[in-house]
Amino acid sequence: MRAAAPAGGGALAAAVAAGTGPRALLMRLAMFLVLLVAAQISDGSLHAGSHWFILAGYAASSVWVGLTARRRHGERLAWIATLLDAALAVYVVLEYMMAAADGPGQSAEVVSRLPAFLLLLESGLTLRLRHTIVFAALVTGIWAAVLAAGIAAGSPALAPSVGPQVFGLLSFVVASGFVIEGVARLRGTLEAMLRLEHERAALARFVPAGIDLVGPDGGGALHSRHACLLALDIRGFSALTRAFGETEVVGWLLAVRALCHAAVTAHGGLVDKYVGDGVLAQFIAGPPGAQAAAALACTREVQGRLRAMNRARRRAGLPALGLTASLHAGEVLVGVFDDGQRAEFTVLGPAMNALARIERRAKQEDLAIAVSKRFLRLLGPGAPPARRVPRHPGEEDCPDLFGLEADAVPAAP
Numbered sequence: 001m002r003a004a005a006p007a008g009g010g011a012l013a014a015a016v017a018a019g020t021g022p023r024a025l026l027m028r029l030a031m032f033l034v035l036l037v038a039a040q041i042s043d044g045s046l047h048a049g050s051h052w053f054i055l056a057g058y059a060a061s062s063v064w065v066g067l068t069a070r071r072r073h074g075e076r077l078a079w080i081a082t083l084l085d086a087a088l089a090v091y092v093v094l095e096y097m098m099a100a101a102d103g104p105g106q107s108a109e110v111v112s113r114l115p116a117f118l119l120l121l122e123s124g125l126t127l128r129l130r131h132t133i134v135f136a137a138l139v140t141g142i143w144a145a146v147l148a149a150g151i152a153a154g155s156p157a158l159a160p161s162v163g164p165q166v167f168g169l170l171s172f173v174v175a176s177g178f179v180i181e182g183v184a185r186l187r188g189t190l191e192a193m194l195r196l197e198h199e200r201a202a203l204a205r206f207v208p209a210g211i212d213l214v215g216p217d218g219g220g221a222l223h224s225r226h227a228c229l230l231a232l233d234i235r236g237f238s239a240l241t242r243a244f245g246e247t248e249v250v251g252w253l254l255a256v257r258a259l260c261h262a263a264v265t266a267h268g269g270l271v272d273k274y275v276g277d278g279v280l281a282q283f284i285a286g287p288p289g290a291q292a293a294a295a296l297a298c299t300r301e302v303q304g305r306l307r308a309m310n311r312a313r314r315r316a317g318l319p320a321l322g323l324t325a326s327l328h329a330g331e332v333l334v335g336v337f338d339d340g341q342r343a344e345f346t347v348l349g350p351a352m353n354a355l356a357r358i359e360r361r362a363k364q365e366d367l368a369i370a371v372s373k374r375f376l377r378l379l380g381p382g383a384p385p386a387r388r389v390p391r392h393p394g395e396e397d398c399p400d401l402f403g404l405e406a407d408a409v410p411a412a413p
Contacts, residue, residue, distance in 0.1 A: 140172060224332070228329045233323065302323065
């Protein structure tokens with residue numbers, strides 16, 4: 001099974017920004033209408049024919065960008081829209097600045113700044129941080145350069161509006177800082193939320209509902225955490241296969257797998273994988289003590305279900321089946337391991353290697369239930385009676401082992 005590759009933060013933000021396209025187009029057209037009305041109210045004679053030509057061209061280009069956004073390269077059109085917005089904002093500011101000698105009045109000063117501020121907000125709403133920065137830089141740079149040039153030249157036409165223009169420029173710079181900071185924060189929050197949802201969606205294919213392995217800080221597709229591990233194997237499976245044949249035994253194996261899966265799931269565990277006649281399960285929800293209690297209760301239920309199955313098998317003239325359960329605990333790396341060809345949810349780490357050694361020793365000692373010393377300690381005062389299994393030469397790398405009787409395993413709390 002191939003896991004979907006996680007989308008990068010830029011791609012996620014771009015996808016969200018793409019959804020704002022139609023609304024951004026409506027905002028541009030609404031602002032276009034506002035400018036038309038404001039121009040007439042302030043002073044219709046102030047504007048030359050080029051003013052109406054520029055506004056009409058901006059409206060037409062905005063409609064073109066909006067209609068072709070889904071059929072053309074989205075990022076390229078987004079840059080075109082950003083440059084159009086900056087050009088309109090600069091044009092209106094400079095037009096009113098150059099015409100200040102005609103006494104446009106306070107309303108004209110307000111109208112001259114309106115496009116810059118409205119388009120700054122529109123650029124921010126697209127969540128394209130670089131576009132917002134470029135827009136703010138272009139408008140600020142050209143506005144400041146023309147104003148500085150006019151002041152340096154001592155232009156009499158500019159003198160009456162120097163104060164309002166400086167105030168307007170500083171206000172735009174401050175507003176740009178707030179908008180850029182807000183966009184950066186919103187993008188960061190949104191990307192973090194989408195990344196967590198992506199991780200949860202990837203894990204949802206492997207993890208039952210109700211178990212959330214993704215913390216608030218995410219941490220990537222793999223997580224280091226404590227787990228209690230349970231390995232279940234059919235005892236004497238090879239001998240059964242030789243005696244009854246593979247076709248007959250396969251049905252028994254599937255029945256045992258279903259039995260184990262039901263018990264593991266009922267106690268909040270995860271069936272990691274099936275390996276031959278074995279079942280590997282992990283308990284990773286809750287604190288370590290709760291994991292151990294759930295794993296042991298699951299083992300008791302598996303043994304109880306197996307006894308019921310064996311009673312039915314004996315009545316049918318079939319041999320009874322036995323299971324060896326091996327339990328261990330420790331830190332593991334949990335998550336979806338994807339090599340680009342196949343994705344698998346599993347655990348890795350020293351605890352898994354130790355479990356394999358415990359399982360081997362449990363089979364050699366013919367134990368129904370074998371637990372490591374670390375696992376037994378997690379059970380605390382409620383641990384069932386256990387007998388220590390002596391260590392033999394060559395088993396130094398295996399954890400201290402204890403054997404439990406199936407009937408001695410306590411019920412779930």
